[in-house]
Amino acid sequence: MDTSVAIIGSGPSGLMLGQLLHRAGIDAVVIDNKSPEHIMSRIRAGVLETVTVELLDEAGVGDRLHAKGLVHEGINLAFGGKLHRIDFEGLTGRHVVVYGQTEVTRDLMDARTASGGASVYEAEDVRIEGFDADRPTVRYRKDGTEHRLRCDFIAGCDGFHGVCRQSLPVQAYQTVERVYPFGWIGLLSDTPPVADELIYVNHERGFALCSMRSNTRSRYYLQCTLAERVEEWTDERFWTELKLRLDPQIAQRLVTGSSIEKSIAPLRSFVVEPMRFGRLFLAGDAAHIVPPTGAKGLNLAASDIRYLSRALIRFYRTGDSDGLGGYSERCLRRVWLAERFSWWMTSILHRFPDAGEFGARIQRAELEYLVRSRAAATALAESYVGLPIED
Numbered sequence: 067m068d069t070s071v072a073i074i075g076s077g078p079s080g081l082m083l084g085q086l087l088h089r090a091g092i093d094a095v096v097i098d099n100k101s102p103e104h105i106m107s108r109i110r111a112g113v114l115e116t117v118t119v120e121l122l123d124e125a126g127v128g129d130r131l132h133a134k135g136l137v138h139e140g141i142n143l144a145f146g147g148k149l150h151r152i153d154f155e156g157l158t159g160r161h162v163v164v165y166g167q168t169e170v171t172r173d174l175m176d177a178r179t180a181s182g183g184a185s186v187y188e189a190e191d192v193r194i195e196g197f198d199a200d201r202p203t204v205r206y207r208k209d210g211t212e213h214r215l216r217c218d219f220i221a222g223c224d225g226f227h228g229v230c231r232q233s234l235p236v237q238a239y240q241t242v243e244r245v246y247p248f249g250w251i252g253l254l255s256d257t258p259p260v261a262d263e264l265i266y267v268n269h270e271r272g273f274a275l276c277s278m279r280s281n282t283r284s285r286y287y288l289q290c291t292l293a294e295r296v297e298e299w300t301d302e303r304f305w306t307e308l309k310l311r312l313d314p315q316i317a318q319r320l321v322t323g324s325s326i327e328k329s330i331a332p333l334r335s336f337v338v339e340p341m342r343f344g345r346l347f348l349a350g351d352a353a354h355i356v357p358p359t360g361a362k363g364l365n366l367a368a369s370d371i372r373y374l375s376r377a378l379i380r381f382y383r384t385g386d387s388d389g390l391g392g393y394s395e396r397c398l399r400r401v402w403l404a405e406r407f408s409w410w411m412t413s414i415l416h417r418f419p420d421a422g423e424f425g426a427r428i429q430r431a432e433l434e435y436l437v438r439s440r441a442a443a444t445a446l447a448e449s450y451v452g453l454p455i456e457d
Protein backbone atom coordinates (compact mmCIF):
# COMPACT_ATOMS: atom_id res chain seq x y z
CA MET A 67 0.00 0.00 0.00
CA ASP A 68 1.42 3.39 -0.99
CA THR A 69 0.08 6.90 -0.47
CA SER A 70 1.13 10.55 -0.81
CA VAL A 71 0.81 11.59 2.85
CA ALA A 72 0.79 9.18 5.80
CA ILE A 73 -1.03 10.85 8.68
CA ILE A 74 -0.19 9.38 12.08
CA GLY A 75 -3.01 10.14 14.52
CA SER A 76 -6.74 10.46 14.09
CA GLY A 77 -7.33 13.31 16.55
CA PRO A 78 -8.51 16.70 15.32
CA SER A 79 -5.12 17.51 13.71
CA GLY A 80 -4.87 14.32 11.66
CA LEU A 81 -8.55 14.29 10.68
CA MET A 82 -8.55 17.96 9.62
CA LEU A 83 -5.46 17.41 7.49
CA GLY A 84 -6.95 14.27 5.96
CA GLN A 85 -10.13 16.12 4.97
CA LEU A 86 -8.36 19.17 3.54
CA LEU A 87 -6.03 16.97 1.46
CA HIS A 88 -8.93 14.84 0.28
CA ARG A 89 -10.77 17.92 -0.97
CA ALA A 90 -7.65 18.94 -2.88
CA GLY A 91 -7.46 15.49 -4.48
CA ILE A 92 -4.35 14.43 -2.53
CA ASP A 93 -4.24 10.85 -1.34
CA ALA A 94 -3.64 10.20 2.38
CA VAL A 95 -3.94 7.37 4.88
CA VAL A 96 -4.79 8.07 8.55
CA ILE A 97 -3.31 5.61 11.06
CA ASP A 98 -4.22 5.54 14.76
CA ASN A 99 -3.35 3.04 17.47
CA LYS A 100 -6.75 3.43 19.18
CA SER A 101 -10.32 2.52 18.15
CA PRO A 102 -12.76 5.19 16.86
CA GLU A 103 -14.89 4.60 19.99
CA HIS A 104 -11.92 5.31 22.25
CA ILE A 105 -11.02 8.46 20.30
CA MET A 106 -14.63 9.69 20.52
CA SER A 107 -14.77 9.11 24.26
CA ARG A 108 -12.01 11.62 25.04
CA ILE A 109 -13.58 14.77 26.49
CA ARG A 110 -11.35 17.72 25.84
CA ALA A 111 -11.60 21.18 24.35
CA GLY A 112 -14.70 23.29 24.02
CA VAL A 113 -13.79 26.71 22.64
CA LEU A 114 -13.10 27.40 18.95
CA GLU A 115 -11.47 30.51 17.48
CA THR A 116 -12.72 31.94 14.18
CA VAL A 117 -9.59 30.57 12.45
CA THR A 118 -10.60 27.07 13.54
CA VAL A 119 -14.24 27.52 12.52
CA GLU A 120 -13.12 28.75 9.08
CA LEU A 121 -10.80 25.79 8.64
CA LEU A 122 -13.59 23.36 9.53
CA ASP A 123 -15.78 25.13 6.94
CA GLU A 124 -12.99 24.75 4.41
CA ALA A 125 -12.79 21.04 5.28
CA GLY A 126 -16.53 20.84 4.49
CA VAL A 127 -17.61 19.92 8.03
CA GLY A 128 -19.04 23.24 9.28
CA ASP A 129 -22.79 22.54 9.04
CA ARG A 130 -23.42 20.99 12.47
CA LEU A 131 -20.98 23.41 14.05
CA HIS A 132 -22.93 26.39 12.70
CA ALA A 133 -26.27 24.86 13.69
CA LYS A 134 -25.30 23.73 17.19
CA GLY A 135 -22.27 25.80 18.24
CA LEU A 136 -22.87 28.60 20.74
CA VAL A 137 -21.48 32.02 19.81
CA HIS A 138 -19.85 33.59 22.89
CA GLU A 139 -19.11 37.31 22.76
CA GLY A 140 -17.25 37.42 26.07
CA ILE A 141 -16.12 35.63 29.22
CA ASN A 142 -16.37 36.43 32.91
CA LEU A 143 -13.56 36.66 35.43
CA ALA A 144 -14.60 36.07 39.04
CA PHE A 145 -12.38 37.39 41.84
CA GLY A 146 -12.76 39.36 45.05
CA GLY A 147 -16.42 38.35 45.33
CA LYS A 148 -17.42 39.94 42.01
CA LEU A 149 -17.95 38.96 38.39
CA HIS A 150 -16.19 41.03 35.72
CA ARG A 151 -17.10 40.61 32.07
CA ILE A 152 -14.52 40.85 29.26
CA ASP A 153 -16.51 41.94 26.22
CA PHE A 154 -14.74 40.34 23.22
CA GLU A 155 -17.18 41.70 20.67
CA GLY A 156 -16.96 45.27 22.04
CA LEU A 157 -13.17 45.18 22.38
CA THR A 158 -12.19 43.31 19.20
CA GLY A 159 -15.35 42.94 17.09
CA ARG A 160 -14.86 39.18 17.28
CA HIS A 161 -16.16 36.17 19.22
CA VAL A 162 -15.49 32.47 19.88
CA VAL A 163 -17.73 29.44 19.33
CA VAL A 164 -18.39 26.88 22.05
CA TYR A 165 -18.54 23.44 20.37
CA GLY A 166 -16.98 20.32 21.87
CA GLN A 167 -13.85 18.69 20.48
CA THR A 168 -15.78 15.41 20.60
CA GLU A 169 -18.27 16.89 18.14
CA VAL A 170 -15.50 18.25 15.90
CA THR A 171 -13.93 14.78 15.85
CA ARG A 172 -17.29 13.12 15.10
CA ASP A 173 -18.00 15.53 12.21
CA LEU A 174 -14.54 14.92 10.74
CA MET A 175 -14.74 11.13 11.14
CA ASP A 176 -18.19 11.08 9.49
CA ALA A 177 -16.84 13.17 6.60
CA ARG A 178 -13.85 10.84 6.21
CA THR A 179 -16.09 7.78 6.10
CA ALA A 180 -18.39 9.48 3.56
CA SER A 181 -15.43 10.45 1.36
CA GLY A 182 -14.04 6.93 1.40
CA GLY A 183 -10.66 8.06 2.76
CA ALA A 184 -8.43 5.22 4.00
CA SER A 185 -8.16 4.97 7.80
CA VAL A 186 -6.48 2.31 9.91
CA TYR A 187 -7.59 2.09 13.54
CA GLU A 188 -6.11 -0.02 16.32
CA ALA A 189 -2.79 -0.21 14.47
CA GLU A 190 -0.20 -1.76 16.79
CA ASP A 191 3.48 -0.92 17.09
CA VAL A 192 3.42 2.02 14.65
CA ARG A 193 6.95 2.91 13.48
CA ILE A 194 8.20 5.59 11.08
CA GLU A 195 11.44 5.39 9.07
CA GLY A 196 13.34 7.05 6.27
CA PHE A 197 11.82 10.52 6.70
CA ASP A 198 15.30 12.03 6.40
CA ALA A 199 15.63 10.35 2.96
CA ASP A 200 13.44 10.34 -0.16
CA ARG A 201 10.95 7.60 0.60
CA PRO A 202 9.57 7.63 4.15
CA THR A 203 7.89 4.47 5.37
CA VAL A 204 5.36 3.71 8.09
CA ARG A 205 5.21 0.19 9.52
CA TYR A 206 2.52 -1.18 11.80
CA ARG A 207 0.79 -4.39 12.76
CA LYS A 208 -2.93 -4.90 12.37
CA ASP A 209 -4.78 -8.09 13.34
CA GLY A 210 -1.46 -9.91 13.60
CA THR A 211 -0.25 -8.90 10.10
CA GLU A 212 2.71 -6.59 9.46
CA HIS A 213 2.01 -3.69 7.09
CA ARG A 214 4.32 -1.30 5.28
CA LEU A 215 3.09 2.01 3.90
CA ARG A 216 5.41 4.03 1.67
CA CYS A 217 4.69 7.73 1.20
CA ASP A 218 6.10 11.10 0.15
CA PHE A 219 5.52 12.77 3.53
CA ILE A 220 4.61 11.82 7.08
CA ALA A 221 2.38 14.12 9.16
CA GLY A 222 3.03 13.50 12.86
CA CYS A 223 -0.43 14.30 14.31
CA ASP A 224 -0.15 11.73 17.10
CA GLY A 225 -0.43 13.95 20.17
CA PHE A 226 1.89 14.48 23.10
CA HIS A 227 2.55 10.78 23.78
CA GLY A 228 2.84 9.82 20.10
CA VAL A 229 5.58 7.92 18.29
CA CYS A 230 6.64 10.54 15.71
CA ARG A 231 8.47 12.95 17.99
CA GLN A 232 10.01 10.00 19.83
CA SER A 233 11.43 8.68 16.56
CA LEU A 234 13.66 11.71 16.05
CA PRO A 235 17.38 11.54 16.76
CA VAL A 236 17.94 13.47 20.01
CA GLN A 237 20.36 15.90 18.40
CA ALA A 238 17.76 16.91 15.77
CA TYR A 239 15.51 18.91 18.05
CA GLN A 240 15.13 20.89 21.25
CA THR A 241 12.28 20.85 23.73
CA VAL A 242 11.31 23.75 25.97
CA GLU A 243 9.05 22.88 28.87
CA ARG A 244 7.34 24.06 32.05
CA VAL A 245 5.39 21.73 34.29
CA TYR A 246 2.92 23.37 36.70
CA PRO A 247 2.55 22.15 40.29
CA PHE A 248 -1.17 21.35 39.87
CA GLY A 249 -3.74 19.81 37.54
CA TRP A 250 -7.42 20.20 36.61
CA ILE A 251 -10.18 17.79 37.46
CA GLY A 252 -12.99 18.10 34.91
CA LEU A 253 -16.61 16.98 35.24
CA LEU A 254 -19.14 16.71 32.43
CA SER A 255 -22.86 16.56 33.28
CA ASP A 256 -26.22 16.83 31.58
CA THR A 257 -27.23 19.89 33.57
CA PRO A 258 -27.90 23.43 32.28
CA PRO A 259 -24.81 25.68 32.52
CA VAL A 260 -24.71 27.98 35.54
CA ALA A 261 -24.30 31.07 33.31
CA ASP A 262 -24.64 32.03 29.64
CA GLU A 263 -20.90 32.62 29.30
CA LEU A 264 -17.78 30.94 30.70
CA ILE A 265 -16.65 31.96 34.20
CA TYR A 266 -12.93 31.78 35.07
CA VAL A 267 -12.64 31.88 38.87
CA ASN A 268 -9.64 33.02 40.92
CA HIS A 269 -10.38 31.86 44.46
CA GLU A 270 -8.26 31.28 47.54
CA ARG A 271 -9.25 27.58 47.48
CA GLY A 272 -7.95 27.36 43.91
CA PHE A 273 -8.97 28.03 40.31
CA ALA A 274 -12.34 26.95 38.94
CA LEU A 275 -13.89 27.14 35.48
CA CYS A 276 -17.56 26.96 34.54
CA SER A 277 -17.86 25.97 30.89
CA MET A 278 -20.40 24.18 28.74
CA ARG A 279 -21.00 22.08 25.65
CA SER A 280 -24.60 23.13 24.99
CA ASN A 281 -27.57 24.68 26.79
CA THR A 282 -28.18 21.37 28.51
CA ARG A 283 -24.64 20.05 29.04
CA SER A 284 -22.08 21.61 31.41
CA ARG A 285 -18.35 21.20 31.81
CA TYR A 286 -16.73 22.30 35.08
CA TYR A 287 -13.09 22.22 36.15
CA LEU A 288 -11.30 22.61 39.51
CA GLN A 289 -7.62 23.14 40.20
CA CYS A 290 -6.36 20.08 42.11
CA THR A 291 -3.01 18.81 43.32
CA LEU A 292 -0.95 16.40 41.25
CA ALA A 293 -1.22 13.78 43.98
CA GLU A 294 -4.99 13.50 43.65
CA ARG A 295 -6.70 10.60 41.93
CA VAL A 296 -10.02 10.82 40.14
CA GLU A 297 -11.48 7.99 42.28
CA GLU A 298 -11.09 10.23 45.32
CA TRP A 299 -13.45 12.77 43.75
CA THR A 300 -17.05 11.64 44.15
CA ASP A 301 -19.55 13.80 42.27
CA GLU A 302 -20.71 15.17 45.61
CA ARG A 303 -17.21 16.21 46.63
CA PHE A 304 -16.74 17.92 43.26
CA TRP A 305 -20.00 19.92 43.46
CA THR A 306 -19.36 20.91 47.08
CA GLU A 307 -15.88 22.17 46.26
CA LEU A 308 -17.09 24.01 43.15
CA LYS A 309 -19.78 25.81 45.19
CA LEU A 310 -17.15 26.88 47.71
CA ARG A 311 -15.13 28.51 44.90
CA LEU A 312 -18.12 30.34 43.37
CA ASP A 313 -19.74 33.54 44.63
CA PRO A 314 -22.80 32.66 46.76
CA GLN A 315 -25.38 34.03 44.29
CA ILE A 316 -23.84 31.95 41.46
CA ALA A 317 -23.40 28.88 43.67
CA GLN A 318 -27.11 29.12 44.48
CA ARG A 319 -28.00 28.90 40.78
CA LEU A 320 -25.74 25.89 40.14
CA VAL A 321 -27.69 22.84 39.00
CA THR A 322 -25.87 19.65 40.00
CA GLY A 323 -26.38 16.13 38.70
CA SER A 324 -24.52 12.90 38.10
CA SER A 325 -21.35 13.10 36.06
CA ILE A 326 -21.06 11.60 32.57
CA GLU A 327 -17.27 11.84 32.70
CA LYS A 328 -14.62 12.90 35.17
CA SER A 329 -10.88 13.08 34.57
CA ILE A 330 -7.70 14.73 35.83
CA ALA A 331 -5.21 16.42 33.50
CA PRO A 332 -1.82 17.81 34.54
CA LEU A 333 -0.93 21.30 33.27
CA ARG A 334 2.09 21.72 31.06
CA SER A 335 3.71 24.12 28.60
CA PHE A 336 5.88 22.35 26.00
CA VAL A 337 7.33 23.20 22.58
CA VAL A 338 9.45 21.17 20.15
CA GLU A 339 11.74 23.08 17.81
CA PRO A 340 11.85 22.72 14.86
CA MET A 341 8.54 21.15 13.80
CA ARG A 342 9.88 19.76 10.52
CA PHE A 343 12.56 17.09 9.98
CA GLY A 344 13.09 16.24 6.32
CA ARG A 345 9.82 14.69 5.19
CA LEU A 346 8.26 14.52 8.65
CA PHE A 347 6.03 17.38 9.85
CA LEU A 348 4.83 17.53 13.45
CA ALA A 349 1.48 19.23 14.09
CA GLY A 350 -0.80 19.87 17.06
CA ASP A 351 -0.09 18.33 20.46
CA ALA A 352 2.76 16.25 18.98
CA ALA A 353 4.70 19.51 18.70
CA HIS A 354 3.36 21.68 21.51
CA ILE A 355 1.25 21.61 24.66
CA VAL A 356 -0.34 24.56 26.42
CA PRO A 357 -2.10 24.56 29.77
CA PRO A 358 -5.85 24.61 28.98
CA THR A 359 -6.50 27.95 30.73
CA GLY A 360 -6.40 29.93 27.48
CA ALA A 361 -8.38 27.35 25.44
CA LYS A 362 -5.63 27.32 22.82
CA GLY A 363 -4.59 23.66 22.29
CA LEU A 364 -7.10 22.63 19.64
CA ASN A 365 -6.94 26.06 18.02
CA LEU A 366 -3.17 25.85 17.65
CA ALA A 367 -3.56 22.39 16.15
CA ALA A 368 -5.93 23.94 13.60
CA SER A 369 -3.51 26.72 12.68
CA ASP A 370 -0.65 24.21 12.19
CA ILE A 371 -2.92 22.20 9.91
CA ARG A 372 -3.89 25.30 7.98
CA TYR A 373 -0.21 26.01 7.23
CA LEU A 374 0.63 22.36 6.53
CA SER A 375 -2.34 21.67 4.27
CA ARG A 376 -1.69 24.80 2.19
CA ALA A 377 2.02 23.96 1.91
CA LEU A 378 1.32 20.38 0.80
CA ILE A 379 -1.38 21.41 -1.67
CA ARG A 380 0.98 24.03 -3.17
CA PHE A 381 3.71 21.40 -3.48
CA TYR A 382 1.48 18.85 -5.22
CA ARG A 383 -0.06 21.47 -7.55
CA THR A 384 3.06 23.40 -8.56
CA GLY A 385 6.12 21.55 -7.23
CA ASP A 386 6.95 24.64 -5.13
CA SER A 387 8.28 23.55 -1.73
CA ASP A 388 8.68 27.02 -0.16
CA GLY A 389 5.58 26.53 2.01
CA LEU A 390 6.94 23.24 3.31
CA GLY A 391 10.33 24.87 3.93
CA GLY A 392 8.80 27.69 5.97
CA TYR A 393 6.31 25.49 7.86
CA SER A 394 8.17 25.20 11.14
CA GLU A 395 9.08 28.88 11.47
CA ARG A 396 5.58 30.06 10.63
CA CYS A 397 3.91 27.68 13.07
CA LEU A 398 6.33 28.48 15.87
CA ARG A 399 5.69 32.22 15.64
CA ARG A 400 2.01 31.65 16.43
CA VAL A 401 2.75 28.80 18.85
CA TRP A 402 4.92 30.99 21.08
CA LEU A 403 2.30 33.75 21.22
CA ALA A 404 -0.28 31.18 22.34
CA GLU A 405 2.24 29.68 24.81
CA ARG A 406 2.71 33.13 26.30
CA PHE A 407 -1.03 33.74 26.58
CA SER A 408 -1.79 30.32 28.10
CA TRP A 409 1.06 30.63 30.63
CA TRP A 410 -0.11 34.14 31.58
CA MET A 411 -3.79 33.13 31.97
CA THR A 412 -2.62 30.20 34.11
CA SER A 413 -0.41 32.43 36.23
CA ILE A 414 -3.09 35.03 37.02
CA LEU A 415 -5.86 32.55 37.83
CA HIS A 416 -4.34 29.66 39.83
CA ARG A 417 -3.06 29.27 43.37
CA PHE A 418 0.68 28.57 43.22
CA PRO A 419 1.99 26.73 46.30
CA ASP A 420 5.12 28.87 46.66
CA ALA A 421 3.83 32.28 45.46
CA GLY A 422 3.81 33.90 48.92
CA GLU A 423 2.11 37.14 49.84
CA PHE A 424 3.91 39.13 47.13
CA GLY A 425 2.75 36.69 44.45
CA ALA A 426 -0.84 36.88 45.71
CA ARG A 427 -0.83 40.71 45.67
CA ILE A 428 0.66 40.90 42.18
CA GLN A 429 -1.94 38.42 40.94
CA ARG A 430 -4.71 40.57 42.41
CA ALA A 431 -3.18 43.71 40.85
CA GLU A 432 -3.05 41.96 37.45
CA LEU A 433 -6.77 41.15 37.69
CA GLU A 434 -7.70 44.66 38.89
CA TYR A 435 -5.72 46.15 36.00
CA LEU A 436 -7.48 43.87 33.54
CA VAL A 437 -10.94 45.01 34.52
CA ARG A 438 -10.04 48.70 34.89
CA SER A 439 -7.94 49.18 31.76
CA ARG A 440 -9.53 48.86 28.34
CA ALA A 441 -6.05 48.32 26.89
CA ALA A 442 -5.34 45.40 29.25
CA ALA A 443 -8.77 43.86 28.63
CA THR A 444 -8.25 44.23 24.86
CA ALA A 445 -4.92 42.40 25.13
CA LEU A 446 -6.66 39.46 26.81
CA ALA A 447 -9.57 39.55 24.34
CA GLU A 448 -7.44 39.60 21.17
CA SER A 449 -5.47 36.54 22.24
CA TYR A 450 -8.56 34.68 23.46
CA VAL A 451 -10.49 35.16 20.21
CA GLY A 452 -7.33 34.20 18.30
CA LEU A 453 -4.42 36.18 16.94
CA PRO A 454 -4.34 36.78 13.18
CA ILE A 455 -2.91 34.03 11.05
CA GLU A 456 -0.23 34.71 8.40
CA ASP A 457 -1.25 34.00 4.83
Ligand code: RFL
Nearest residue numbers: 075077078079099110111112224225350351361363364365
Ligand atom coordinates in the same frame (compact mmCIF):
# COMPACT_ATOMS: atom_id res chain seq x y z
P1 RFL B 1 -4.77 14.37 20.01
O1 RFL B 1 -6.18 14.84 20.16
O2 RFL B 1 -4.05 13.95 21.24
O3 RFL B 1 -4.78 13.18 18.95
C1 RFL B 1 -3.65 12.38 18.72
C2 RFL B 1 -4.08 11.06 18.13
O4 RFL B 1 -2.91 10.27 17.88
C3 RFL B 1 -3.14 8.95 18.32
N1 RFL B 1 -1.85 8.31 18.67
C4 RFL B 1 -1.23 7.42 17.87
N2 RFL B 1 -1.55 6.92 16.68
C5 RFL B 1 -0.71 6.01 16.13
N3 RFL B 1 0.44 5.58 16.74
C6 RFL B 1 0.80 6.06 17.94
N4 RFL B 1 1.92 5.66 18.52
C7 RFL B 1 -0.04 7.04 18.55
N5 RFL B 1 0.01 7.72 19.72
C8 RFL B 1 -1.09 8.47 19.77
C9 RFL B 1 -4.08 9.09 19.51
O5 RFL B 1 -4.83 7.89 19.73
C10 RFL B 1 -4.96 10.26 19.06
O6 RFL B 1 -6.12 9.80 18.39
O7 RFL B 1 -3.87 15.50 19.33
P2 RFL B 1 -4.25 16.60 18.20
O8 RFL B 1 -5.03 15.98 17.09
O9 RFL B 1 -3.02 17.35 17.91
O10 RFL B 1 -5.30 17.57 18.95
C11 RFL B 1 -4.91 18.41 20.00
C12 RFL B 1 -6.09 18.65 20.96
O11 RFL B 1 -6.64 17.41 21.30
C13 RFL B 1 -5.67 19.40 22.24
O12 RFL B 1 -4.76 20.42 21.93
C14 RFL B 1 -6.87 20.05 22.97
O13 RFL B 1 -7.75 19.07 23.44
C15 RFL B 1 -6.39 20.90 24.16
N6 RFL B 1 -7.49 21.46 24.95
C16 RFL B 1 -8.18 22.59 24.54
N7 RFL B 1 -7.87 23.17 23.36
C17 RFL B 1 -8.59 24.26 22.91
O14 RFL B 1 -8.26 24.78 21.83
N8 RFL B 1 -9.67 24.77 23.60
C18 RFL B 1 -10.05 24.22 24.80
O15 RFL B 1 -11.05 24.68 25.36
C19 RFL B 1 -9.27 23.12 25.33
N9 RFL B 1 -9.59 22.54 26.50
C20 RFL B 1 -7.85 20.85 26.17
C21 RFL B 1 -8.90 21.43 26.93
C22 RFL B 1 -7.18 19.72 26.64
C23 RFL B 1 -7.54 19.15 27.85
N10 RFL B 1 -6.85 17.98 28.26
C24 RFL B 1 -7.47 16.82 28.72
C25 RFL B 1 -5.43 17.88 28.01
C26 RFL B 1 -9.27 20.89 28.13
C27 RFL B 1 -8.58 19.77 28.62
C28 RFL B 1 -8.98 19.25 29.96
Ligand code: PHB
Nearest residue numbers: 111112277358359360361
Ligand atom coordinates in the same frame (compact mmCIF):
# COMPACT_ATOMS: atom_id res chain seq x y z
C1 PHB C 1 -13.81 23.43 28.09
O1 PHB C 1 -15.01 23.74 27.93
O2 PHB C 1 -13.44 22.25 28.12
C2 PHB C 1 -12.81 24.50 28.28
C3 PHB C 1 -13.17 25.82 28.07
C4 PHB C 1 -12.24 26.84 28.26
C5 PHB C 1 -10.96 26.51 28.67
C6 PHB C 1 -10.58 25.19 28.85
C7 PHB C 1 -11.53 24.17 28.67
O3 PHB C 1 -10.06 27.51 28.88
